[in-house]
Amino acid sequence: MTGPRRVLLALFAVATLTAAAADPADRLSDPAQEARARTIFRDVRCLVCQSQSIDESDAALARDLRQLVRQEVAAGKSDAEIRAYLVSRYGQFVLLAPKPSLGNAVLWIGPLLVVALGAAALLMRRGPAQDGEALTEQEEAVLAKLSSEETR
Amino acid sequence: MIDELGQFALVLALALSLAQAGLSIAARVRRDAALAGAGEGAAMGAFAAIVLGFAALIHAFVTSDFSVLNVAANSHTAKPLIYKIAGAWGSHEGSMLLWCLMLTGYGAVMAASGRLPFGLKASAVATQGLLGALFIGYMVFASNPLARIADVPVQGDSLNPLLQDPALAGHPPFLYAGYVGFSVVFSLSAAALVEGRVDPAWARWIRPWTLAAWSFLTVGITLGSYWAYYELGWGGWWAWDPVENASFMPWLMGTALLHSAAVTEKRGALASWTVLLGIGAFTLSMMGAFLVRSGVLTSVHAFAIDPKRGVLLLGILGLAAGSGLALYAWRAPTLKDEAAFTPISREGSLFLNNVLLAGATAVVLIGTLLPLIRSAIDGTPISVGAPYFNLTFTALVAPALIALPAGPLLAWKRGDLAGALTRLRIAAALALAAGLATLAFVSPRSLLAACGIALGAWVIWGALAEASDRVKLFRAPWAEVGRRAGGLPRGAWGMTLAHVGIGVFALGAAFETAWRTEATEAVTLGHTMRLGAYTLRLDSVGQYFGPNFAADRAIVRITDGAGGVFCIAAPERRLYAAGGQTVSGVAICPTLLDDVYVVFGDRRVQPGGQAAFLLRAYWNPWVRFVFAGPLLMALGGVVSLSDRRLRFALTSRLRAAAQPAPAE
Numbered sequence: 001m002t003g004p005r006r007v008l009l010a011l012f013a014v015a016t017l018t019a020a021a022a023d024p025a026d027r028l029s030d031p032a033q034e035a036r037a038r039t040i041f042r043d044v045r046c047l048v049c050q051s052q053s054i055d056e057s058d059a060a061l062a063r064d065l066r067q068l069v070r071q072e073v074a075a076g077k078s079d080a081e082i083r084a085y086l087v088s089r090y091g092q093f094v095l096l097a098p099k100p101s102l103g104n105a106v107l108w109i110g111p112l113l114v115v116a117l118g119a120a121a122l123l124m125r126r127g128p129a130q131d132g133e134a135l136t137e138q139e140e141a142v143l144a145k146l147s148s149e150e151t152r
Numbered sequence: 153m154i155d156e157l158g159q160f161a162l163v164l165a166l167a168l169s170l171a172q173a174g175l176s177i178a179a180r181v182r183r184d185a186a187l188a189g190a191g192e193g194a195a196m197g198a199f200a201a202i203v204l205g206f207a208a209l210i211h212a213f214v215t216s217d218f219s220v221l222n223v224a225a226n227s228h229t230a231k232p233l234i235y236k237i238a239g240a241w242g243s244h245e246g247s248m249l250l251w252c253l254m255l256t257g258y259g260a261v262m263a264a265s266g267r268l269p270f271g272l273k274a275s276a277v278a279t280q281g282l283l284g285a286l287f288i289g290y291m292v293f294a295s296n297p298l299a300r301i302a303d304v305p306v307q308g309d310s311l312n313p314l315l316q317d318p319a320l321a322g323h324p325p326f327l328y329a330g331y332v333g334f335s336v337v338f339s340l341s342a343a344a345l346v347e348g349r350v351d352p353a354w355a356r357w358i359r360p361w362t363l364a365a366w367s368f369l370t371v372g373i374t375l376g377s378y379w380a381y382y383e384l385g386w387g388g389w390w391a392w393d394p395v396e397n398a399s400f401m402p403w404l405m406g407t408a409l410l411h412s413a414a415v416t417e418k419r420g421a422l423a424s425w426t427v428l429l430g431i432g433a434f435t436l437s438m439m440g441a442f443l444v445r446s447g448v449l450t451s452v453h454a455f456a457i458d459p460k461r462g463v464l465l466l467g468i469l470g471l472a473a474g475s476g477l478a479l480y481a482w483r484a485p486t487l488k489d490e491a492a493f494t495p496i497s498r499e500g501s502l503f504l505n506n507v508l509l510a511g512a513t514a515v516v517l518i519g520t521l522l523p524l525i526r527s528a529i530d531g532t533p534i535s536v537g538a539p540y541f542n543l544t545f546t547a548l549v550a551p552a553l554i555a556l557p558a559g560p561l562l563a564w565k566r567g568d569l570a571g572a573l574t575r576l577r578i579a580a581a582l583a584l585a586a587g588l589a590t591l592a593f594v595s596p597r598s599l600l601a602a603c604g605i606a607l608g609a610w611v612i613w614g615a616l617a618e619a620s621d622r623v624k625l626f627r628a629p630w631a632e633v634g635r636r637a638g639g640l641p642r643g644a645w646g647m648t649l650a651h652v653g654i655g656v657f658a659l660g661a662a663f664e665t666a667w668r669t670e671a672t673e674a675v676t677l678g679h680t681m682r683l684g685a686y687t688l689r690l691d692s693v694g695q696y697f698g699p700n701f702a703a704d705r706a707i708v709r710i711t712d713g714a715g716g717v718f719c720i721a722a723p724e725r726r727l728y729a730a731g732g733q734t735v736s737g738v739a740i741c742p743t744l745l746d747d748v749y750v751v752f753g754d755r756r757v758q759p760g761g762q763a764a765f766l767l768r769a770y771w772n773p774w775v776r777f778v779f780a781g782p783l784l785m786a787l788g789g790v791v792s793l794s795d796r797r798l799r800f801a802l803t804s805r806l807r808a809a810a811q812p813a814p815a816e
Contacts, residue, residue, distance in 0.1 A: 022672035022768065025756070045535045051393050053537065056386050096537030104534065107522060111514040111544060118507030122495055 021055045021066060028070050037073045040082060041066060043096050053096055155220055158208025159298045162249075165201035165256065166288045168194045172259070172281030180274040180346075188274045192263035195277055198284055199260035202253050206240075209249060209297050213240045219304045222246060222297050228310035228730045230700040238321035239311045244445055244461070245297035247324060251441065252288050254332035258361075259284060262336050268357060275343035276336075283335055286468050294464050310730035313701065319379040327372030327399060331437035333365025334402060334430075337409070341430030342476055345483040350427055355417035358430060360793060362413060363646075365433075366406045367789030373399050374782040381779075385736040385751045387670070387770040389778055392541040397520045398440035401513055405433045408509040411502045419564060421491035421499055424484040425506070431480055435473040436513075442469050443520070497567040501559030508552040515544045553607050553658060556651060557614020561621065579617040583610035594667065604662025611655030619648040646792025653784030660777025669771040674756045674764040683769045685713035686748060688721075693765060701726040703737065706752045706765060710741060723752035723767075747772040 021041055028034040041055035046062040054062040054069075065086075072082045086094045098104045176191035178184070209222070213236045218224040226243045227236055241250040259280040268276070291297070314320075337358050344350045376399065381389040390396060409429040416426045446462025493499040519536040526532050557579060561572035573580075587606025591597060620626070622644065623636040673681040675690045682688075691707040705724040712718040719741035726735045741748040753766030 022670060023766070024672060024674050043537075043539050045537065051537065052391075056388075056391075091533065093533040093535050096535050097539035097543075098534045098536055103526060103530070103532065104522070107518055107536065107540065108544070110518045111511045111548065114514045115507055115511040115548065118503075118510060122500060122503050122507065 023063075026063070026067065026070070028074055030074075033073050034070075036079070037066070037070050040069050040073070040079060043083070044069065044086060045094050045096050047090060047094060154208050154211055155217065155298050155300065158205045158212075159296070161201045161204035161208065162288065162292050162296075162298070165198045165205065165252070166285060166292050168198035168201060169256070169281050169284035169288055172198060172263075173278050173285060174281075176274045176278035176281060180271055180278065183270070185270070188270065188277075191274065191277050191281070195256070195263035195281065195284075196260045198281075198288075199253075199256040202249070202256045202288070205298070206249055206253050209240050209246060210237055212298065213237060216308065218306070218308050219300050221299045221301045224301060224305050224308045226311050227308040228700060229307065230730070231310060231316070232699055234318070234321060235311060235316045238315075241324045241328075242311050242315050243297075245291070245295045245299075247328075247445075248287070248291045248295050249297045250324060250328050251332060252284070252291055254328050255280075255287055255335055256284055258332060258336045259339075262339070262361075269347075271347050272340070272343050272349075272354070275346045276339040279339035279342045280335065283339065283472060286472060290464060290468055294461050307730075310700070310728065313726065313728040313731065313733050313735045314383060317379055317383050319375045320383070323372055323375040323379060325372075326368050326375060330365050330367075330369025330372050330406075331399075331402060331434075331440065333361055333368055334406060334434040334437050336361040337365065337430040338434035338476060341427045342479055344427055345479050345487075348483060348486050350416065350423035350487050352417050352420050355413045355423075355426060358426075359410075359413055359417065362406065362409055362430075362433075363789050363793045366403070366410055367786045367793065369399070369403050369406060370782050370786040370789065373403060374779055374786070378779055381775075382738050382740055382749075383735075385738050387668070387749055387751075387772065389664075389775070392519075392538045394520050395444050397516050397541075398443045401516050401520075402433050402436040402440060404509055404513040404516065405429055405436055408506045408513070409433050411505045411509075415499050415502050419491045419493070419499055421493065422503065422506075424480075424487045427484065427487070428480060429506075431473070431476040435469075435476065436517075438469045438472060442466055491565075493565045494567075496562065496569050498559065498562045498564045500567070501555065501562055504555055505552060505559065508548050512545055512548045512552075515541065515548060519544075550607065553611050553654070556611055556654075557618065560615075560618045560647065560651075575621055576614055576617055579610060579613035582613045583607070596667075598666045601662050601666030604666070605659060608655045608658035608660075608662060611658060612652050615648050615651035615655065618651075619644075642795035643792045646788040646790075646795070648788070649791055650785045650788030653781045653786075653788060655781070656777050656784060657781025660774045660779075660781060663774035664772055664778055667773050670768070671770075672753075672766065672768040674758065675767050676758060676762045676764045681767060681769070683748065684771045686718065686769075686771065687711045688750065688767060688769055690765060690767060691720075698726065700730060701728045701735075703727070704752070705737075706767070708739070708750055708767065710748055710750075719748065721748070721750045723750045725752055742776070745774050745776045747775050 021038060028037060038055060042053050044054045044065060046052050046054045046057035046059055046065065048061045049057045049059050052062075054065045069082060069086075072085060077085070083095060087099075092098060098107065100108065172191050172194035174191075175187050175194055179187035179191055209220075211217075212220045212223050213227055214233065216223065216227055216229045216236070218227075222243055222245045223239075226246070227239045231239070240246045259277070262273075262280060263277050340354070340358050340361070344354050373396075376396070377389045380391070380396075381387075409426065409432075412422050412426045412429055415422045442462065442465045446465055491499075519541055523534050523536055526534050557576055558569065558572045561567075561575055562569065583606045586609035587602045590602040590605045591599065594601075622640060623633050625633055628636070669684045671681055671683040671688075675681050675688075677690055677692065680687050680689045687710070689709045689711070691709050693704065693706050696703055696705060703724045703726045705722050708721040708723065709717060710719045710721055721739035721741050723739035724737035726737055727733075728735065736751055736753075739750045739752075741750070747770075749770040749772055751768040753768055756764045756766060758764045
């Protein structure tokens with residue numbers, strides 16, 4: 001067997017770039033249920049992958065998890081029930097959108113705090129000895145100078 | 153021999169960086185022009201030495217010199233030349249050398265540029281020298297790109313085939329030019345704190361560096377995103393992956409910096425906030441470099457991981473950022489911030505922009521780091537992924553986009569919001585029409601996406617309305633309009649372009665996310681599958697050999713709704729024998745705005761015994777806007793950068809205009 005041919009055989013053996021989430025062999029027969037399963041896939045982490053959801057991953061474990069979710073969907077479980085089931089089996093780590101909890105509160109409070117502090121600083125801003133009315137003569141002169149630099 | 157010369161040059165660069173720092177500090181303390189000149193000379197020398205070292209590494213890669221560990225681990229004789237060259241920055245060691253090349257390069261340009269006041273310049277050159285010494289020291293002692301090995305292999309291990317791609321060859325240089333461009337802003341900020349002075353002239357000096365760094369970073373991130381889009385074969389362009397986030401944080405802060413520096417430049421306000429952003433942008437850049445290389449994050453794109461050296465990088469990050477922030481905490485209270493303004497004013501709108509961008513940066517920062525922090529504190533592994541980021545980030549950026557068109561129409565200090573909105577009424581009507589048309593004509597109907605389309609249109613038309621307002625379009629004779637357009641500063645055109653760019657991006661992101669269509673089928677030869685309005689027919693499957701890979705290739709005939717042949721796509725799967733990896737070669741059939749995206753998958757045996765092949769296809773409508781928008785933004789940055797007001801020769805006159813020059 002020649003070299004290249006061996007390479008090609010290996011190619012077929014190694015190639016595991018499967019159709020991932022939408023593999024027709026795995027799909028649920030009811031399109032509505034399948035669509036619901038796909039929505040759930042996007043929120044579930046492929047535990048052995050690097051920061052991918054099971055919707056994106058080709059890993060064997062991701063496929064197992066997809067089949068698990070599909071079974072649950074087919075059994076008529078609600079989204080919340082399926083998520084709770086996954087968490088009970090694999091822990092919080094399995095959900096890509098962490099459930100609000102004390103330890104995760106900073107995810108929402110942190111950015112809000114930044115915005116609130118900033119907004120407060122803007123609204124409560126008081127310049128020293130000025131009331132923020134029209135520009136003073138000196139400021140007008142500076143701006144005029146800067147603007148003439150602009151338009152020249 | 154050349155490798156040893158390169159090694160020597162790198163050590164020389166370390167010595168010169170230390171000299172640069174020492175001489176410039178001495179020059180500042182003694183107010184000695186000769187010492188300052190020597191410090192600047194050392195800065196240029198350090199850059200020249202790094203260029204030599206970098207050239208030696210490129211030479212080693214091009215000649216496949218496998219006695220160099222870095223080359224043996226990342227190259228292969230059969231690799232095409234361009235990827236041999238790009239391999240020079242494809243590894244941990246090489247990418248750090250590229251980082252140092254940029255760092256000293258920016259430092260040399262700063263040292264060569266005249267007209268900065270003596271004290272400020274000496275302090276900035278010294279700071280840049282200290283940064284250089286830190287990173288070059290790390291490279292020489294812990295991450296030597298030219299280290300030799302005793303047992304020279306006959307063949308190299310090759311570069312990860314995913315990285316053998318034109319977009320990715322260009323991605324790191326642009327990204328690093330962006331990251332490291334903020335180092336000059338960092339140095340100038342630290343110098344301003346040392347000097348205790350932040351004035352409009354200073355804000356104008358940091359502007360070209362900020363603009364250059366921001367534009368490079370924009371292009372770098374876009375190239376990375378485009379690479380992920382067509383190389384990884386998943387059809388998406390942004391996944392909120394930790395490594396993507398690491399590059400996005402300095403971009404967000406750099407964007408905030410561009411806007412706050414405008415306030416400091418024109419009105420002398422927000423001085424200490426602008427300095428903080430100047431320090432923060434490079435801090436986040438260094439953090440990005442650390443996160444990507446240390447292995448603390450798991451990511452599909454994390455590369456050149458080495459936990460041991462990660463600790464060292466963390467030390468460098470802590471030392472540089474810690475000193476910068478400590479200096480800020482100590483000196484910032486002395487900065488004067490005198491100009492007053494009301495909330496409804498140009499300053500107010502730029503401040504709002506900063507508040508929301510700071511919030512968005514906090515979202516990305518906290519979301520990226522919390523999993524690390526939680527597992528360190530109580531050992532609870534949690535995941536923070538796309539669902540969190542999409543929700544919170546959009547919630548913060550949407551108000552920013554809603555407010556954006558009004559900002560440039562408000563006067564400084566005290567603006568007239570009603571007047572600004574009156575001038576935006578046509579833009580508002582057009583945006584509303586775009587949203588309603590989307591709701592009426594695009595199915596399946598999506599209110600959220602229609603709002604996104606209206607928002608994108610609002611930003612675009614708003615930016616155009618502002619520009620036409622400035623040139624008195626339709627209100628003055630054409631000659632007058634032309635004269636005004638010619639007289640507008642490049643900075644104003646740059647702003648318009650960048651704002652149109654973000655609007656274009658919003659259009660693309662909303663449309664593509666809502667109406668992207670996916671289809672996956674096992675198709676036997678000669679049979680078809682449907683993808684929206686398109687029909688895909690698997691014509692044949694063949695094999696061919698590339699320079700360093702073997703490939704299976706499918707020929708897929710795509711016909712559009714009218715039955716005409718739209719495209720012959722040839723998706724493939726490549727096996728790179730050197731590393732044993734299989735990589736999908738996506739086929740993309742573009743129209744003006746959309747892509748039909750085809751991935752070639754496994755071979756399957758059908759129940760009837762015939763062979764079938766999995767085809768996965770996406771219709772990505774308006775995806776072109778997703779990449780064109782950021783490129784427009786970067787173009788806006790470049791146009792602003794070409795503004796002649798930014799030439800350094802002008803700054804001294806401006807300084808005199810802004811206020812009486814201090815005795816120096």
